[in-house]
Amino acid sequence: MVSLNAYLILSALLFSIGAVGVFTRRNALIIYMCIELMLNAVNLTFVAFSKFLGNMDGHVFVFMIMTVAAAEAAVGLAIIIALFRNKETVNVDAINLMKG
């Protein structure tokens, strides 16, 4: 029997790896993938707690997170395409139009 701690530690590690990616990579596409990784880590926490508390509300939350992730991916990738059309790059250091 796997303990709850094991699932939570795996989830925390995945979330931290995703955060490292978001902060260190400069390719906007890969930053998006790292955000998806962080969302997945959160989903794992929800499902693990759901099992160990014997309550299915967590599954519904994961369902909603998946919906939001799909919407976010569609809109975000459209924004990346529009940016690439204007700037010819997806390097986030080069995208500073709204910098004060």
Add this chain to the structure above:
Amino acid sequence: MQLLMFYLLGFGALVSALLLVTSRRAVAAAMSLVMVMLCLAGIYVLLEAHLIAVLQIIVYAGAIMVLFLFVIMLLNVEEKSGRLSNRKIALQFVGILAVGATMVAVAGLIHIDPAQVADGFGTTKAIGRMLFTDYLLPFEIASILLLAAIVGAVVLAKRRLEE
């Protein structure tokens, strides 16, 4: 057996996540992310979340990753210069490591004995019943969110007619 499966899938997920963060090519990163999602789907099965496991494969590893691969194919970008940002990288790295270590430590402290799960836990029937009774309003709002996302994606990505 369960423990062995957990370690195999968890190890696979961690290695694939590290590959995702370190790989130079966007396609290789996308494939590593697919691998992470498949491993997580296996872990969801271990947690008796059968519907979520199937949705993970269909929605995440299927739909969302195909969208990513299409955009990578359309843009055809390679990273020419250094792939890391040059602003205070060490400081950011130490900060993330500190936060990650704290999260792992807190996760190690939590202890809950597993509850006895009811029959039909995590099946499509049980979750569908919850979605259409207790969570009907959030479910309907999610559909409106998806509609807004479709319209927004089309408006953002389409070429202007006057150009």
